[in-house]
Amino acid sequence: MNYNVILVDADDSTLNHTVNIFKRFPNFTLVSSYREVKSAIGQSSVFDPNLFLIDIENTDNRNMLPAFADIFPQAIVIGIMSKWDADITFESIRGGAIGCILKPFSGEDLTDAIKLFSRGVRNTIPSSCSFFSAKGRSGKTTLIANLALSIVQQTGDLVAIIDADLQFSDMAIFFDVEPVTTIVEATRDVKFLSPLRLNPYFLPVADNIQLLCGPRRLEYSELVDVESLTAVVRMAQTLFHYVLIDLPSGLSPFSTSMCEVADTVFICGMLNTNFEVKHIKRTLPLFEKLERDGKKLNIVFSRADDKQKLEIEKQLGHKVAAVLPNEFLMVSAANSGNIKNIMNQKNLLAEKINKLAEGIINHAD
Amino acid sequence: MAQGRSSIVITVFSTTSGIGKTLVATNLAAGLALDGFAVCLIDLDLQYGDVANYLNLQDVPTIADIPTSIPANKIRNYISEYRYGNVAFSVIPAPYQIANSYNVDERTVLSVINHLDYFNFIIVDTKSEFNDMNMAVMDVSTIINFLCVADFVPAIKNLKNGYEAILRFGYDVNKVRPVLNRSGSQTLIDAEDVEVVLGKNFYHRLANDFKAASDSIHSGCPIVLSNSNSKLKKDIYDLVGLYTNRPKKAPVEKATGNGLISFFKRLWSR
Numbered sequence: 007m008n009y010n011v012i013l014v015d016a017d018d019s020t021l022n023h024t025v026n027i028f029k030r031f032p033n034f035t036l037v038s039s040y041r042e043v044k045s046a047i048g049q050s051s052v053f054d055p056n057l058f059l060i061d062i063e064n065t066d067n068r069n070m071l072p073a074f075a076d077i078f079p080q081a082i083v084i085g086i087m088s089k090w091d092a093d094i095t096f097e098s099i100r101g102g103a104i105g106c107i108l109k110p111f112s113g114e115d116l117t118d119a120i121k122l123f124s125r126g127v128r129n130t131i132p133s134s135c136s137f138f139s140a141k142g143r144s145g146k147t148t149l150i151a152n153l154a155l156s157i158v159q160q161t162g163d164l165v166a167i168i169d170a171d172l173q174f175s176d177m178a179i180f181f182d183v184e185p186v187t188t189i190v191e192a193t194r195d196v197k198f199l200s201p202l203r204l205n206p207y208f209l210p211v212a213d214n215i216q217l218l219c220g221p222r223r224l225e226y227s228e229l230v231d232v233e234s235l236t237a238v239v240r241m242a243q244t245l246f247h248y249v250l251i252d253l254p255s256g257l258s259p260f261s262t263s264m265c266e267v268a269d270t271v272f273i274c275g276m277l278n279t280n281f282e283v284k285h286i287k288r289t290l291p292l293f294e295k296l297e298r299d300g301k302k303l304n305i306v307f308s309r310a311d312d313k314q315k316l317e318i319e320k321q322l323g324h325k326v327a328a329v330l331p332n333e334f335l336m337v338s339a340a341n342s343g344n345i346k347n348i349m350n351q352k353n354l355l356a357e358k359i360n361k362l363a364e365g366i367i368n369h370a371d
Numbered sequence: 372m373a374q375g376r377s378s379i380v381i382t383v384f385s386t387t388s389g390i391g392k393t394l395v396a397t398n399l400a401a402g403l404a405l406d407g408f409a410v411c412l413i414d415l416d417l418q419y420g421d422v423a424n425y426l427n428l429q430d431v432p433t434i435a436d437i438p439t440s441i442p443a444n445k446i447r448n449y450i451s452e453y454r455y456g457n458v459a460f461s462v463i464p465a466p467y468q469i470a471n472s473y474n475v476d477e478r479t480v481l482s483v484i485n486h487l488d489y490f491n492f493i494i495v496d497t498k499s500e501f502n503d504m505n506m507a508v509m510d511v512s513t514i515i516n517f518l519c520v521a522d523f524v525p526a527i528k529n530l531k532n533g534y535e536a537i538l539r540f541g542y543d544v545n546k547v548r549p550v551l552n553r554s555g556s557q558t559l560i561d562a563e564d565v566e567v568v569l570g571k572n573f574y575h576r577l578a579n580d581f582k583a584a585s586d587s588i589h590s591g592c593p594i595v596l597s598n599s600n601s602k603l604k605k606d607i608y609d610l611v612g613l614y615t616n617r618p619k620k621a622p623v624e625k626a627t628g629n630g631l632i633s634f635f636k637r638l639w640s641r
Binding site for chain 1 (some may be wrong): 389469536
């Protein structure tokens, strides 16, 4: 595809650089450039642009991004910045940019960025969910894998799963893949990465689903720190439409930070002895605080039916988003790494998960 | 190191939670008490421990109530008794409030374990995680009862990784005893295959009996003390026997925890 590019950047060196790199990429034509965003908005239409590169470190430029989307609906906007900043990137994506790249960029970077940021059907603002459980065996990993499949089925958007259950990560087994790069390398390198460079750390595990695998070895979990993991998650949130984060069980600096960084927190439990409800009740005040601060809180119980749901809600004093039936098919699918087929079948579990996924999708719209 | 202490410390650990650690820990304590030993059960799943729930203990002191530098002669003030019929054992539950779990550190717990040296056995229930607390307790344990299941491939992968990690951490292979829970449950995975994956045979196997386990938990009475006819009861009691070198025999129906033998054993233990 050929691109009529308009550059909006007050820095002359960016203009010179862009002119130079486009010499080697004939499908990119720099049709015009502007130092001020106001001029770009007013004058660009005569050049029939289909790609804007806009310096998003400039506040005025960021504020005008929605206007570009209105006036040039056929064009794509990529933010350019000299230093990675997650907040600025978020603001720009919410304003209408499809993603951001770092300066100085190469022609290959630009080609890759267009390809990468145009994946799926980006008609939503990025959305992320963290999945907390008081104890293990809550059905959390099963839920995440199936929610990812359901979101892709329903939207065609791009979903990332981050396996931050650092000691006992098993999402790779659910999708029957062998980890290559993992969360250990991503967190180690994050200071030197941009969304474009972070993408290869994610392993494609199904159509439009990519996984950042947990550590290959249990001891490597020690190499992951909260700050770097938060940076990876925040970068991933600008690269994918949906980011689902699997957490270690229990409260820890990791789980609380990951819940703070997500838009929606799922509290997962499996109804075995009924003490699980008691544990979640004890934990709930911490999460209700997040809920009051604007986060969406979804409580999900596995191995429960609708009758038990009412009882659980009564005990918790909080609405339960869903109860999931015990589906033997799911256990055998996870055992065989064949989980992808479950959501294609008609069963109560798939039905309930599709509904939960709808909730995530609607929240993002 | 397990030197300098006479009591046997058995830590019940796993890399998967929800597979019966607390059930095994409470029943080990009950079974040992049934055999007449002086036993103390400590719950170190500090945020979400279930020992108090499984034994229906309420409003008793928890591990978080024990002062950091408690003198040995004061420890008894923080120990509660679980009693069923004539059988009794001591319990230190996990905190009731999550916030209080942050007040418990390894130093205090190790000091508590040292002060509990007048017990024959100290059973420690843990959270399924390699954390500083668990590692400190595993260091001073005589035995690590490494609980396994053979029902779910992701869990088996974690068991293998966890078992190998424990050995890499330098624990003696004889100290770590893989015990299979829910043996014979209807899964497509053979226990023998899990043994091949672990590279070690199970030290013991506990039968799968969801109903017996569930009834026991809800009644607040460990299976080994109940009148259940479950194979699980026999298997757990056999496991207790493996830790006491008890000659093989059926469990006594009538509890004898306060009998004459028990009296001498307690006397000896002091």
